[in-house]
Amino acid sequence: MWELIRANQRKSAMLTFMMGIVLLAMGYVIAEYYYSGGGFFGVILAVVIWLILLLSAFSGGNALLLGVSGAKEVTRHEQPMLYNVVEEIKLAAQLPAMPRIYVIPTKAMNAFATGRKPENSTVAVTAGLLATLNRDELQGVIAHEMAHIHNRDILYMTYAGVMLGAIVLMSELFLRGLWFSGGRRSSRSSSSSGQLGLILMVVAIVMAILAPILAQILYFSISRKREYLADATAVRFTRYPEGLASALAKLSHSNIPMEKANKVTAPMYISAPWIAKGKSFTQLSSTHPPIEKRIQILRSMGSNASLPEYQSAYKFILKGKGGDLLPESALKESNFIQAKKGGDVDKAQPFSDKDKARVAGDIIRSMAGFVFINCACGLKIKVPPDYKGDKITCPRCGTMQAISH
Amino acid sequence: MLTGIIILVIFIIVVGVIVGMYNRLVRLRNQVKNAWAQIDVQLKRRHDLIPNLVETAKGYMKHERETLDSVTQARGKAQKANTVGDKSQAEQELSRALNEFSLVVENYPDLKANVNFMQIQEELTSTENKIAFSRQAYNDAVLFINNQIQMFPSNIIAGMFNFTQSEYFEIQDEKEREVPKVNFS
Numbered sequence: 392m393w394e395l396i397r398a399n400q401r402k403s404a405m406l407t408f409m410m411g412i413v414l415l416a417m418g419y420v421i422a423e424y425y426y427s428g429g430g431f432f433g434v435i436l437a438v439v440i441w442l443i444l445l446l447s448a449f450s451g452g453n454a455l456l457l458g459v460s461g462a463k464e465v466t467r468h469e470q471p472m473l474y475n476v477v478e479e480i481k482l483a484a485q486l487p488a489m490p491r492i493y494v495i496p497t498k499a500m501n502a503f504a505t506g507r508k509p510e511n512s513t514v515a516v517t518a519g520l521l522a523t524l525n526r527d528e529l530q531g532v533i534a535h536e537m538a539h540i541h542n543r544d545i546l547y548m549t550y551a552g553v554m555l556g557a558i559v560l561m562s563e564l565f566l567r568g569l570w571f572s573g574g575r576r577s578s579r580s581s582s583s584s585g586q587l588g589l590i591l592m593v594v595a596i597v598m599a600i601l602a603p604i605l606a607q608i609l610y611f612s613i614s615r616k617r618e619y620l621a622d623a624t625a626v627r628f629t630r631y632p633e634g635l636a637s638a639l640a641k642l643s644h645s646n647i648p649m650e651k652a653n654k655v656t657a658p659m660y661i662s663a664p665w666i667a668k669g670k671s672f673t674q675l676s677s678t679h680p681p682i683e684k685r686i687q688i689l690r691s692m693g694s695n696a697s698l699p700e701y702q703s704a705y706k707f708i709l710k711g712k713g714g715d716l717l718p719e720s721a722l723k724e725s726n727f728i729q730a731k732k733g734g735d736v737d738k739a740q741p742f743s744d745k746d747k748a749r750v751a752g753d754i755i756r757s758m759a760g761f762v763f764i765n766c767a768c769g770l771k772i773k774v775p776p777d778y779k780g781d782k783i784t785c786p787r788c789g790t791m792q793a794i795s796h
Numbered sequence: 797m798l799t800g801i802i803i804l805v806i807f808i809i810v811v812g813v814i815v816g817m818y819n820r821l822v823r824l825r826n827q828v829k830n831a832w833a834q835i836d837v838q839l840k841r842r843h844d845l846i847p848n849l850v851e852t853a854k855g856y857m858k859h860e861r862e863t864l865d866s867v868t869q870a871r872g873k874a875q876k877a878n879t880v881g882d883k884s885q886a887e888q889e890l891s892r893a894l895n896e897f898s899l900v901v902e903n904y905p906d907l908k909a910n911v912n913f914m915q916i917q918e919e920l921t922s923t924e925n926k927i928a929f930s931r932q933a934y935n936d937a938v939l940f941i942n943n944q945i946q947m948f949p950s951n952i953i954a955g956m957f958n959f960t961q962s963e964y965f966e967i968q969d970e971k972e973r974e975v976p977k978v979n980f981s
Contacts, residue, residue: 475918479929
């Protein structure tokens with residue numbers, strides 16, 4: 392398992408280096424285009440942009456993501472099953488510390504993880520997810536999220552995201568500047584430097600157009616690979632591919648979008664937070680692999696829950712198109728890990744859609760401070776937090792009920 | 797003079813290697829201890845949950861004395877076990893008794909719907925998962941130290957300082973686990 396992390400750290404460094412070179416080259420060419428001899432200044436500008444983005448990503452990362460999604464921290468007492476499941480996976484992943492657990496009050500189904508270090512991480516799930524999944528499925532989803540923490544994906548994707556952002560920003564600045572200045576070079580252009588200037592202009596424009604596109608394709612393809620890897624790692628933790636597969640199947644049937652997700656936070660979620668209506672997102676520009684493919688891979692794993700088995704299922708389903716998923720060194724680990732036999736996934740379908748919505752609603756209300764009272768007539772009275780007085784009349788049978796806060 | 801220096805250098809190197817091997821063995825032994833402590837906490841937790849479980853079930857399961865008694869007995873045995881080998885044997889028996897118990901519970905829908913019972917069941921399920929997951933870490937640690945104790949040259953150091961091999965925590969049940977159906981659809 393450690394090989395995976397080490398390989399990931401190597402890749403993080405490589406990626407940062409490669410995209411850094413692209414960024415510096417862009418800075419140089421663009422500045423050289425405006426002022427011949429000013430290339431050095433452009434390189435410094437590129438570094439400054441990169442540093443500012445990196446600092447802002449590192450300072451407010453966790454708080455930003457959680458704040459944006461309106462998440463609220465829950466305790467063991469409030470959500471015993473969720474807490475237990477996280478604790479189990481913490482043991483399986485041998486993480487050094489317990490992640491903080493948040494619930495997002497929305498009926499949409501999703502989950503995400505943040506935290507660049509395993510010592511200081513967070514997992515968040517939506518109320519809709521808690522209401523819909525059974526224990527084994529929840530375990531699969533949590534294992535996927537904690538696999539991101541274990542594999543250091545969040546750090547990796549932060550680096551990649553910052554690089555992408557810097558490159559996009561640079562090219563945007565240049566193309567806009569070009570638009571407003573009408574492409575005129577402000578340096579003294581003599582006949583001898585005219586030809587050089589033309590070449591520089593072409594190179595600069597081509598770079599400004601191509602670099603962001605290439606960086607984006609690279610970024611998205613890395614993100615998709617990290618998703619497959621997190622699935623593989625999750626199954627290695629739970630030893631139960633069907634739990635995650637069944638959870639993903641339920642996620643794919645849900646059609647409530649996350650209102651507060653955006654492009655930046657997308658790679659952190661378990662499934663792409665926008666639900667594609669028709670085909671708004673094409674293959675190349677998606678942070679997540681198609682959910683059907685992920686389910687197919689998990690379901691063709693059979694009784695072996697090891698990483699090499701996931702890789703061969705991955706190659707079989709994608710017909711080798713995805714290339715290798717795992718570094719050579721990670722394949723050396725034991726290639727047979729007995730999967731758990733079928734749990735209660737198949738028979739557990741006790742909820743109708745209406746019930747699920749009600750359960751999710753209750754979770755959201757209890758997070759908002761509502762008090763629940765079970766009346767003898769069978770009605771569950773939901774008392775809003777701003778209700779004054781310590782008694783309430785049951786709206787159905789009319790008996791008085793004491794409110795215990 | 798020169799030979800004196802050479803002998804001194806070799807002596808320092810040899811001492812350094814021995815100290816390194818010894819420290820490595822100590823570190824591995826601590827790892828095993830630590831991993832075992834993780835399992836032990838969960839085993840104790842399971843023992844603590846069982847009286848509650850039996851007490852709650854008693855009210856509903858008037859005709860299942862035997863099943864309940866066998867759970868209580870298996871718990872008593874597991875609590876008395878001391879070595880890792882004894883414990884894995886006794887805990888396995890306890891798991892079997894609990895499995896039988898949960899099969900019987902299927903016939904008592906009222907018990908299954910009891911909030912208290914559901915809470916204990918959730919804790920028990922979680923504890924069993926935690927035992928299974930921390931077992932992996934423990935057995936990995938045991939494999940490392942046993943390799944060091946058996947292999948040359950660290951086996952010499954291990955013999956000198958009385959490092960003994962650790963026992964694996966096995967659950968035989970795994971062989972009985974059935975293979976899930978493969979579904980390509």
